[in-house]
Structure formats: C-alpha cells, structure tokens
Amino acid sequence: MKKNARLAVVVACAMTALLAVAGLAGCSGSSTGSSASSSASTSSYTLVNAGKLTVESDLAYPPLESVNAQTSKPEGFTVDMLSAICSKMGIELNYLPAQKFDNIIPSIKQGGKADVGASSFTITDARKQEIDFTDSYMDSNQGIVTKADSSATTADALNVEGMKIAVQSGTTGEEWVQENLPKATCVPLDDTIGAMNGCEAGQYNAVVADLPVMSYMCKNSYTDLKVAKEIPTGEQYGIVVSKDNPGLTAAINKALQEIKADGTMDSLEKKWFGQTL
Amino acid sequence: MTQRNTSLARRMAQALVACAVAVSMAFCVGVALAPAGAQALTTNKATARPNEQGGDGVIGGENTRLTWEGTVDAGEQVESITLSLPEGASFDGSTTRITVLEGLNRVSVDGTATPAGDTLKVSFATPIPEGSLLRLEVTDMKFPEAGGDYAVGGSYVNQAGQTEALNDSPTVSVIANTPLQRVVTWLDGQAWVSAWNSNAFLGMFLKPQLIVTSLATLFPGWLLCLLIVIVAYPFAIALGLAFAFMKMSRHKPVRAIAIVYINVLRGTPLFLQIYIAFFGLPMLGVNINNTILGIVVMAINSSAYLAEIFRAGIESIPVGQYEAAASLGMNRSQTMVSIILPQTVRRVIPTVTSDFIMSYKDTSLLSSVGVMELMMFAKNLTTVSGNITPYMAAAIFYLIVTLPLSKVVGNIEKRLAHAEKGTGPRPKTTGEATENA
Numbered sequence: 215m216k217k218n219a220r221l222a223v224v225v226a227c228a229m230t231a232l233l234a235v236a237g238l239a240g241c242s243g244s245s246t247g248s249s250a251s252s253s254a255s256t257s258s259y260t261l262v263n264a265g266k267l268t269v270e271s272d273l274a275y276p277p278l279e280s281v282n283a284q285t286s287k288p289e290g291f292t293v294d295m296l297s298a299i300c301s302k303m304g305i306e307l308n309y310l311p312a313q314k315f316d317n318i319i320p321s322i323k324q325g326g327k328a329d330v331g332a333s334s335f336t337i338t339d340a341r342k343q344e345i346d347f348t349d350s351y352m353d354s355n356q357g358i359v360t361k362a363d364s365s366a367t368t369a370d371a372l373n374v375e376g377m378k379i380a381v382q383s384g385t386t387g388e389e390w391v392q393e394n395l396p397k398a399t400c401v402p403l404d405d406t407i408g409a410m411n412g413c414e415a416g417q418y419n420a421v422v423a424d425l426p427v428m429s430y431m432c433k434n435s436y437t438d439l440k441v442a443k444e445i446p447t448g449e450q451y452g453i454v455v456s457k458d459n460p461g462l463t464a465a466i467n468k469a470l471q472e473i474k475a476d477g478t479m480d481s482l483e484k485k486w487f488g489q490t491l
Numbered sequence: 492m493t494q495r496n497t498s499l500a501r502r503m504a505q506a507l508v509a510c511a512v513a514v515s516m517a518f519c520v521g522v523a524l525a526p527a528g529a530q531a532l533t534t535n536k537a538t539a540r541p542n543e544q545g546g547d548g549v550i551g552g553e554n555t556r557l558t559w560e561g562t563v564d565a566g567e568q569v570e571s572i573t574l575s576l577p578e579g580a581s582f583d584g585s586t587t588r589i590t591v592l593e594g595l596n597r598v599s600v601d602g603t604a605t606p607a608g609d610t611l612k613v614s615f616a617t618p619i620p621e622g623s624l625l626r627l628e629v630t631d632m633k634f635p636e637a638g639g640d641y642a643v644g645g646s647y648v649n650q651a652g653q654t655e656a657l658n659d660s661p662t663v664s665v666i667a668n669t670p671l672q673r674v675v676t677w678l679d680g681q682a683w684v685s686a687w688n689s690n691a692f693l694g695m696f697l698k699p700q701l702i703v704t705s706l707a708t709l710f711p712g713w714l715l716c717l718l719i720v721i722v723a724y725p726f727a728i729a730l731g732l733a734f735a736f737m738k739m740s741r742h743k744p745v746r747a748i749a750i751v752y753i754n755v756l757r758g759t760p761l762f763l764q765i766y767i768a769f770f771g772l773p774m775l776g777v778n779i780n781n782t783i784l785g786i787v788v789m790a791i792n793s794s795a796y797l798a799e800i801f802r803a804g805i806e807s808i809p810v811g812q813y814e815a816a817a818s819l820g821m822n823r824s825q826t827m828v829s830i831i832l833p834q835t836v837r838r839v840i841p842t843v844t845s846d847f848i849m850s851y852k853d854t855s856l857l858s859s860v861g862v863m864e865l866m867m868f869a870k871n872l873t874t875v876s877g878n879i880t881p882y883m884a885a886a887i888f889y890l891i892v893t894l895p896l897s898k899v900v901g902n903i904e905k906r907l908a909h910a911e912k913g914t915g916p917r918p919k920t921t922g923e924a925t926e927n928a
Contacts (some may be wrong), residue, residue, distance in 0.1 A: 318879035324691055339586045339630035340556065353597045383874055392547060393538040393558065400547075402874070425595070446624055448590035448597040 250361040259461030261329050266308040267300050270321060270328040272382075274405035277430045277486045279333045281312065290404040291486040292332050295351060296453075298478045302469035313402055316384030316431060319345055322454050329462060331454035336386045346459075347452030348466045351479075352491065356390055357425035359413060359432060364420075367442035371418055373397045380409035380418040386449060387422040410436050424449070426487065531567035532625075535560040537643040537660035539634065543672075551579075552636030552668040553676060557629040559643055559660065568650040569625065572657070575610040575645040579635030582606035590626040591619055598623060606632075610645070618650050638667035649853035671707050675700045698880045702856050702871075705741075705884030707871055712865035713888040719782065719864065720851045723790035727850070728843075730790065731797025738802050749798070758794035764788055769860040785857045793850045800846065804839035805831060837907045844900040865889070869900050 248436050262268045271288070279290040281453065288309040294397040310328055313321065318331040323344050337347045360367050372379060373395040381388040383402035391400045401418060402407050409421040410431055421428070424445055432439050455463045473479050483490045525738065539549045540556040549555055563569055574582075587604035602615040611629060619625050634641055640662035640848040648654050678684050678700045690693035730835035737749035756764070768788045772779065779787075808831050840898075858866035865885050 316877060317875060320695070324695060339628070355595050384877070389540060392541050394536075396547070408534060444595055446592045446595050448592045448595075448626065450597070 257333050259459055259465055261305070262326065263308060263461075266306045267296070267303070267330065268308045268310060268328040269296060269474050270310050270318045270331045271333040272312045272315040272318070272405055273309075273333075274429050275334055275409050275424075276412065276434075278424075279332065280425060291352075291482060292334065294482050294485070295473070295479070296330075296332055298473045299466055299469040302472050303465055315382055319384075322456050325456050325458060328487065329455070329459070330466070334427070334451050335454050336387065336449040337452040341454075344457075345458050346455045346463045347464055348455060349470055350450035350452050351470060352426075352451045354447075354449045354451060355425040356387055356422060356447050356449075357428035357441045358443040359410070359421040359428050359436075360419065360442040361416075362438050363439045365441070366419060369394060369445075371397070377420070378418045380412050380421045381411060382406045382423060385423065386447070387424065388448070390445065406416075406431075406448055410439065414439060438484065497596045530829040531564045531649060531655065532569055532572070532647050532657060533562045533713050534561055534643070534658050534660045535624075537663055538664070539663045543666070548666045549634065549663060550668055550672055551638045551665045554631045554633060557627075557632050557663075558641070559627045559629070561625050561657070563619050563623050563625060564620050567621050569615065570618050570624070570625075570648045570650060570652070571612060571614040572647040573610055573612045573645045574627065574629075574643055574657075577635060577641055579637065580609045580611055580641070581597070582611040583608065584631065585611070585629045585632040587611065588612060588628040588630070589613065589615070590628070591669050592624040593620070593622065594628070604629075608833060619888055634663070634665040636668045636704060638665045640664050669702065674703050678703065696879050696883055698878055701876055701878055702743060702884055703881035705869070705872055705881040706887070709865055709868045709881065709884055709888055712868035712885075713891075715782065715862070715864045716851065716888075717892070718853045719786050719789055719854050719857070719862075720847070723786045723793065724850065726786075726790040727793035727797055730794035730905055732801055734794060734798035735801035735805065738798065739805065753795045753798050756792055757799070761788075761792050761853050762859070763855055765860055781860070781862050785854070785862045788857075789850055789854065792853075793846060796846050796849075797843065800839050800842045801835065804835040804842075807854060808834050840900060841904055844896065846895060851892060905924060 271292070273279050273281050273288055275290070277290055279288060279292045281287070282289045293307075293309070297307045308363065313333075315333055318333055319335070319341060321327050322329075322331045331345075334354070335347070336453050337350060341347070358367070358369070358372070366374075366377065375397050377395070377398035378401055379391050379395060379398050380401045380403055382405055387402060388402055391398065398419075401409075401412075403412070405422070406423045406427060409418065409423065412418045413421045414436055420442070421439075422445075425441070428441050432441055453466060455466070458468055480490045496696055537557065537559045539558070541547045541549055542553050542555040543550050552749055557574075559574055561572075562799060576582075583606050585604075585606050587602075589602045589604075591600040594600065598620065600615055602613050605612045605614075611632070613627060632702040642662045644659045645657045646654050647657055684699050688698055701915055734749045734752055738753065740746050741744070741750070765785075765788055768784055769781070776898050812830055812834070813826055816830045821830070854862075854864055855866040857864055858870060861867070869881040869885040873879065
C-alpha cells in the first residue's frame with residue numbers, strides 16, 4: 215500500500231513537470247510578438263520581436279546569403295532583398311546567427327524564435343504541408359560541381375557504386391541525388407561550404423546544390439572546381455513563414471510586389487548576379 | 492549535347508519496344524489514336540522520392556513524390572497530359588507542381604491537375620511550347636502496395652486536339668510495404684494523433700509516428716550499446732582489480748604506475764580519450780575495427796574508476812579480519828581470496844553498479860566517432876525528420892536498462908545487508924540454549 219502511494223506521488227510529479235514544460239512551450243508559441251498595427255499594411259501579423267523581422271538563415275550560400283568575412287555581418291542578395299522588404303513594411307531587419315539549414319523549417323513551424331526563414335528555400339509541396347511560403351522571389355536550378363580535371367562529370371558517370379556525392383542536408387539537391395543517383399552514396403553535410411571543401415580535398419566526387427551558388431563559388435573561391443553539369447529543375451525560392459501567421463505572408467507578398475514593381479529587385483539582381491534574371 | 496542526342500536515340504528505341512504497351516494503354520484511356528503520329532512528347536525520366544523511414548527505398552502504398560520529365564519536340568505543343576500507372580497505384584489526394592523550362596529558364600505555365608485513381612490528368616492554361624522541358628512533380632501519390640518495377644505511361648493531347656500515346660518511362664523500383672510503415676500510416680489517419688501532434692511540445696518531442704519508427708530504427712544501435720558495455724565490463728573489472736592491488740603494493744614503482752594510470756584516466760574526459768584513440772591510432776597506422784576499439788576504450792576508462800572503487804572497498808575491511816585470518820594460519824593471498832574479497836564484493840556492489848550504468852550511458856559518446864550505436868541512429872533520424880522524438884526514443888532505450896538494473900541491485904544489496912548484519916534466519920533461542928549448554 216505504502217509502495218503504491220509512493221509510486222502515485224512519483225507519477226504525479228512527472229506529469230506535473232511534463233505539463234509545465236508543455237505549457238511553457240505553448241505560451242512561447244502563442245503570446246510572443248505584438249500586432250504590428252503601426253505598419254503600413256492593413257493585414258495584421260505578429261512578430262517575435264516587436265518592430266523587427268527576425269530571420270533565420272544558414273548564411274553559407276553566397277551570393278544569396280553569407281557572412282561577410284571582414285564585418286561578420288550577413289550579406290547577399292536575400293539579405294538586401296529582405297532589407298528592402300522590411301523598409302516597405304516599416305520594420306527593422308534582424309538576422310539571427312547562422313542556423314543549420316535543416317533546422318530552420320521545424321523552428322519556424324514551432325514558432326517563438328524567428329518570424330521567417332530565408333535560406334534559399336525551394337517551394338515544394340512537401341514543405342508547404344509544414345509551413346507557408348511567400349510568393350517566389352527567384353528562379354533556380356541545380357548544378358553538379360566536380361574537380362576541374364575530373365572525368366566523371368555526367369549524371370550517368372556519377373551514378374556508380376562507390377561514388378560519393380556531397381550535398382547539404384535537407385536541400386532539394388539532396389533529394390535530387392537520392393532520386394537520380396541511387397547507386398552513388400549521398401553524403402549529407404551541414405552546409406555547402408563544407409561540401410565544396412571536401413570536394414576540393416578529394417573526399418567527395420561531386421557536390422550537388424543550387425546552380426547560382428555553385429557557379430558563384432566555382433568562379434570566386436573554389437577555382438579548381440567547376441560546374442560540370444547544369445540540371446534544369448526550374449525551382450523557385452520562397453520565404454518560409456509559419457502557418458499561424460498568414461498576415462505576415464500577405465504583408466511580405468505585398469512588399470515583394472512593390473519592390474518588383476519599383477525596380478529595386480532588378481537593381482539587386484544586377485548588384486549580385488551582374489544581370490537581371 | 493551529343494550525350495543528350497544519343498540518350499534520346501536510345502529512348503526512341505525503347506519507345507518502339509514499348510509501342511505495343513503504349514497502344515493498349517491509349518485504348519484503356521478510351522480515345523482513338525491519331526494515325527501514325529510521330530512521338531512529339533518524349534518521356535525523359537520518371538523517378539520517385541525515397542520514402543522509407545531511415546532507408547533509401549521507395550515503398551509502395553505510402554505517399555511519395557513522383558517526378559516525371561518529358562521534352563516537347565519541335566513543331567508540337569501540348570495542351571494536356573495524362574500520366575497513368577498500373578492498377579493499385581493512386582494519385583488521389585496528390586498535388587502537382589508544373590515546371591516548364593526553356594534551357595535553364597522557367598516559362599510560366601499554369602495548369603490544373605485532376606487525379607483519378609491510377610491516372611492523373613494535367614491540363615495546361617497555355618499550351619506547352621515546342622522544344623521545352625516539362626516537369627511534373629506529383630507529391631503524395633502512392634505506388635501499388637505490392638512493390639515491383641513500374642513504368643509511367645499515359646497519353647497527351649497536342650495543339651490539334653489529337654490524343655497521342657506517351658512512351659513508357661524507365662521503371663521506378665518500388666519495394667513492398669512493411670508492417671512498420673502500415674502502423675505509421677494507420678497512426679497518420681488517427682484523429683487523436685493529429686490532436687496530439689498539434690500541440691507544439693508533444694508534436695516535437697513525442698510524435699507517435701516517430702516513436703514507432705524510432706523504436707524500430709534505433710533497436711540495432713541499442714544492441715550495439717549493450718554489446719559494447721557487456722563485453723567491456725569484465726575486462727574493466729579484471730583490469731580494475733589488478734590496478735587496485737598495484738596501488739596497494741609495497742613496491743613504490745608499481746604503486747607509481749597504478750597512480751599515474753588511475754589519475755590520468757580519471758582526470759581526463761572520456762570524450763577526449765575516445766578522440767585520442769579513434770583519431771590518434773589510425774595516424775600511427777593502427778587500424779582497429781571501430782566497435783572493438785570502442786570496447787577497448789570503454790574498458791580502459793572504466794577500469795580506472797573500478798580500481799579506486801575496489802581499493803576503497805578492500806581498505807574498508809577492518810584490520811581485525813586480517814589478524815583473525817593470520818591467527819588461523821592463513822597466508823596473505825589466502826586471506827585475500829577467502830576472507831577479504833568476498834566481503835569487499837558486498838561493499839562495492841552499489842558503486843560498481845552505478846559505474847556500470849555510467850559506462851552504459853557513456854557509450855553514447857562513441858557516436859561522435861562513427862560507431863553506429865544508439866545516439867548515432869537517433870541523431871540521423873532527427874536530421875532526417877527535423878523532430879526531437881528520436882532522442883526521446885533513445886532515452887527510453889537507455890532507461891529500459893538502467894531502471895531495472897537499479898532495482899535489481901537494490902534488492903541484492905538489501906539481501907546482502909541482511910546477511911551481513913545477521914538479520915537473516917538464525918537459530919531459535921531454544922537451539923541457542925542447547926548450544927550454549
């Protein structure tokens with residue numbers, strides 16, 4: 215009898231602790247942020263930090279988003295674009311420190327940490343089941359990168375037992391390798407820079423990632439690597455917003471329309487890609 | 492470009508072979524074939540996204556994503572396209588993304604997809620222009636549950652309104668559904684599961700579907716953990732005992748060796764020792780199997796702690812016991828083996844058990860150097876699923892061992908304590924009286 219009573223106390227304690235944690239998690243998800251009624255937008259939305267658009271990104275994807283080596287500040291096409299969007303919305307832009315790419319969507323879905331994820335996310339139906347996407351801001355394709363002197367440069371040559379293809383974990387590039395190069399070993403890494411370093415060092419036979427980034431990296435920092443094959447996939451990038459925050463998606467879409475209409479987008483594309491896309 | 496042409500030519504050849512199938516399929520759809528129509532929408536490929544939990548296979552009867560690609564040849568435009576799969580496949584509930592590309596540039600084309608059982612009709616708002624690449628990504632479709640190699644066929648309608656057959660795609664290999672996947676699918680459909688998962692905390696830490704898959708996926712990792720610690724521990728005990736005696740030795744150099752061994756191993760993190768063993772030895776050209784090396788490192792690390800536990804245990808036996816043994820004419824080793832050690836065992840059991848539990852938990856550190864143990868599987872599954880539940884499943888696996896172990900040892904201890912204090916069965920007072928007499 216005594217034993218049972220003790221057990222009951224232990225169970226009760228455990229349940230209380232669990233509920234308390236669940237309660238806390240629930241709170242942080244719902245009560246943070248304030249309604250941005252001061253914003254020019256008519257639709258209302260919530261922000262994690264009042265007056266600031268808090269952004270999660272992996273910041274290892276130049277020229278789209280990366281960390282400037284001298285200033286340690288985020289820079290890139292997406293950063294400039296978000297800054298233009300924020301100024302249209304009348305709020306500040308606030309980048310969180312770099313996150314792991316595959317943690318960003320779960321984190322936005324969970325809420326409480328950041329408002330949007332902007333890390334060159336391709337709009338896919340599977341991701342759309344988890345979170346909302348804004349309208350697309352850029353088109354993209356995939357690219358296979360190999361060493362400049364490599365002979366195995368085609369999809370057929372790489373789809374061989376023993377070939378190691380480095381990708382960034384959770385990306386459409388990873389999906390492409392799993393689907394199209396089933397015989398090769400797909401090595402998921404935290405970021406693309408690690409994949410490029412490994413390929414340069416000869417650890418991996420190839421890297422598959424978004425073409426604009428691959429071309430930029432091969433041209434600027436990894437000169438003994440080359441884009442061996444362009445894979446037309448016609449992907450579209452969108453900004454990730456929580457499904458609980460449709461007002462924010464609408465407000466960003468509106469601002470996106472505005473910067474496309476007033477030529478800001480074109481000038482940013484010229485600045486980062488040397489041409490309008 | 493030549494690469495592409497040869498592959499095109501090969502596929503044209505395949506198309507001829509598949510012609511009979513294609514014709515019959517076109518009849519199935521119930522439309523008349525245009526006479527001798529040239530193939531103007533060439534199927535390039537069809538692939539499916541792996542949907543096996545913790546694996547890379549495509550499982551039938553489970554949601555996956557089909558990617559179909561075709562090229563519109565010169566002089567043709569495509570108004571609509573119908574993809575079809577063998578019976579048992581299902582496009583119901585799927586969503587379709589349409590991508591049209593000219594080279595690497597996207598052409599904006601809208602369309603509507605109408606799934607109907609094992610066929611999917613996609614009508615385009617504007618015809619797909621000649622020379623462009625058409626990609627259809629059908630998310631949440633299912634292949635037949637039985638598994639096998641499936642080709643995507645179907646038909647399309649050109650700008651003249653004629654219906655033409657599509658050549659069959661290269662086949663997609665599908666494996667049969669597993670009982671585990673069925674459980675997960677069943678859970679997917681339950682209302683209480685959705686309600687449970689809609690809570691941010693419960694959905695992230697204790698998602699029922701992932702608990703099921705995690706328990707199955709982590710199982711081999713758990714076995715390896717057990718193997719490592721169960722094989723390592725006897726060695727650790729033997730080594731520990733040896734060093735305990737060395738530390739109590741009368742000879743100074745022997746004592747010094749034991750003290751250095753024990754203090755260095757106890758004074759540095761196990762994590763560091765693992766790194767030194769796993770990264771240092773290969774650089775010396777010593778390549779040992781990862782699991783065996785893991786066992787060795789765990790055994791050596793534990794032995795240092797056990798040496799101290801045993802020494803303290805042995806030294807805690809009162810001097811009177813040695814004197815009593817000596818008065819019976821026992822020499823030192825006899826005293827040790829028959830008098831001191833049996834009493835020591837009783838005293839050190841609680842601390843040795845907690846050390847065993849510690850070692851068992853510490854096997855998790857081996858995940859950082861690529862030993863495929865419990866944490867490694869949990870980490871991989873978390874990366875794939877973006878959910879914390881696999882870690883909770885790993886916690887369950889650790890607790891399965893540690894909780895009963897604590898309980899069992901508690902019982903043993905109680906029994907030993909009773910025996911030592913003499914509270915066990917004793918002779919009755921009457922018997923005592925006769926004995927005295």
